[in-house]
Amino acid sequence: MTAGVDMRAPLSLLPLRLDQVVFEVGTRRIIDGVSLRLDPGARIVILGPNGAGKSVLLRLCHGLLAPTAGTIAWNAAEVAGGARRQAMVFQRPVLLRRSALGNVAYALKLAGVPREQRRERAVEALRKVGLEGQGRHSARVLSGGEQQRLALARVWALRPEVLFLDEPTASLDPGATHEIENVISALHAAGTTTVMVTHNLGQARRLGDDILFLHQGRLLERTPADRFFKHPSSSEAATFLEGELPW
Amino acid sequence: MNSVADAAGAAFGLIVVADPKLVGIVLLSLRVSVTAVLIGCVVGLPLGAAIAVNEFRGRRALIVILNSLMGLPSVVVGLVVYLLLSRAGPLGALGILFTPTAMVIAQSILITPTLAALSRQVVGDAWQEYREQLRSLGETRLGAAPTLLWDLRFSLVTIVLAGFGRAASEVGAVMIVGGNIDGVTRVMTTTIALETSKGDLPLALGLGFILLFIVLALNACAYVIKETAQRRYG
Ligand SMILES: Nc1ncnc2c1ncn2[C@@H]1O[C@H](COP(=O)(O)OP(=O)(O)OP(=O)(O)O)[C@@H](O)[C@H]1O
Numbered sequence A: 001m002t003a004g005v006d007m008r009a010p011l012s013l014l015p016l017r018l019d020q021v022v023f024e025v026g027t028r029r030i031i032d033g034v035s036l037r038l039d040p041g042a043r044i045v046i047l048g049p050n051g052a053g054k055s056v057l058l059r060l061c062h063g064l065l066a067p068t069a070g071t072i073a074w075n076a077a078e079v080a081g082g083a084r085r086q087a088m089v090f091q092r093p094v095l096l097r098r099s100a101l102g103n104v105a106y107a108l109k110l111a112g113v114p115r116e117q118r119r120e121r122a123v124e125a126l127r128k129v130g131l132e133g134q135g136r137h138s139a140r141v142l143s144g145g146e147q148q149r150l151a152l153a154r155v156w157a158l159r160p161e162v163l164f165l166d167e168p169t170a171s172l173d174p175g176a177t178h179e180i181e182n183v184i185s186a187l188h189a190a191g192t193t194t195v196m197v198t199h200n201l202g203q204a205r206r207l208g209d210d211i212l213f214l215h216q217g218r219l220l221e222r223t224p225a226d227r228f229f230k231h232p233s234s235s236e237a238a239t240f241l242e243g244e245l246p247w
Numbered sequence B: 001m002n003s004v005a006d007a008a009g010a011a012f013g014l015i016v017v018a019d020p021k022l023v024g025i026v027l028l029s030l031r032v033s034v035t036a037v038l039i040g041c042v043v044g045l046p047l048g049a050a051i052a053v054n055e056f057r058g059r060r061a062l063i064v065i066l067n068s069l070m071g072l073p074s075v076v077v078g079l080v081v082y083l084l085l086s087r088a089g090p091l092g093a094l095g096i097l098f099t100p101t102a103m104v105i106a107q108s109i110l111i112t113p114t115l116a117a118l119s120r121q122v123v124g125d126a127w128q129e130y131r132e133q134l135r136s137l138g139e140t141r142l143g144a145a146p147t148l149l150w151d152l153r154f155s156l157v158t159i160v161l162a163g164f165g166r167a168a169s170e171v172g173a174v175m176i177v178g179g180n181i182d183g184v185t186r187v188m189t190t191t192i193a194l195e196t197s198k199g200d201l202p203l204a205l206g207l208g209f210i211l212l213f214i215v216l217a218l219n220a221c222a223y224v225i226k227e228t229a230q231r232r233y234g
């Protein structure tokens, strides 16, 4: 590889294309023929009832699961074993038995950030999510909401091109939810494409430009948010919207 | 009855005045077993972690073998090491049979499978929980092993102390490869075995007390470390 090639900005990861993606466990189809395209700058919210396959779909996109049929193709492949350019906030984040600061620094280390820059970036990320006072506390003894915020600080520090979020505010009080939404918005404003699963319809309105509606493993519709909440095009989505509480 | 009470009294006397012979035996025991545990940790813990996070052919078989090796009789280890180190054996040229080094080797072999098998278990359980998160962050399997070992350090303390307990209390291996030579390779367990049959009950009992005390103290340490760590680190 020549120096000239090295100097070039890396190709964008996006768009991401899913083509007829199927994920089966045994004979059970959990994802059933999903095709979609994710463009740079998008703010996607995935809605659907429990067990619809939302978390599995995120895992497939993020590369944690391999589809049993169909293809998932990024515009540019990530280097195997190299720093990741996409990140995910899990429904239940896993934090290491170290300080909050140490958890962020660890992620930065894996991302190839030089040691001398890690601390500063970790401190800044903790401040971003309102955990500046807890930097030295052990991550595992933080409250559920604080842990979720720490998980978000970790991805904030990484500045991923694409961020998958699986119910990032499921266990948070309204104030913390608001703060997390601000962080997600700030990440998006800084150039991160976000794909989020939520059961909070108000949040879906606030953070989603496009709604994907998943039902029994099938992608029933992809509709701009304002239209989705007024006139969903599938009857399943209409039923779903009636059933969910409107906050 | 009386002779037992007398012996116990004499044993405490030896401990209280720090009888040089007794102290020498205790120190050698600790030196041998601590060294063996260190070697066992350096080999066994990374091995266990590597098996836990990697997928390869023969993995299940290896785990079964490791688990069985936990119950390895110490006399068998002693015998094998003896044959290796005896003058006619493949390593006979080293001339280390009947030295503390031979005892360290035997105990290391005895406890390394235990440390590997138990850490494989602990790391494997955690790996189930951590795998997706670590992969998401870009951790490789090679890097995951040390990360998990460090994250589980408090659970591993218990395992390491269990390994030490096994090393310090076994008698078969050190007896065979050490030879129980007075002042050279005599450790607590071999002395107890020998002096009991010879009738020197005070020394045997005194060492028995100390051994018991060490094992108790270790378990108390392990418990306290785990409890405190759990409260502080979650
Ligand atoms: N690894 C797996 N093996 C077998 N079944 C699985 C696996 N992962 C998920 N499933 C099943 O797939 C279905 C969809 O799971 P998923 O976690 O994606 O649901 P979800 O839409 O995220 O639901 P929720 O809103 O409750 O989080 C569930 O019925 C689940 O039991």
Ligand SMILES: [Mg+2]
Pocket (backbone or CB within 6 Å): A054, A055, A056, A091, A166
């Ligand atoms: Mg889910």
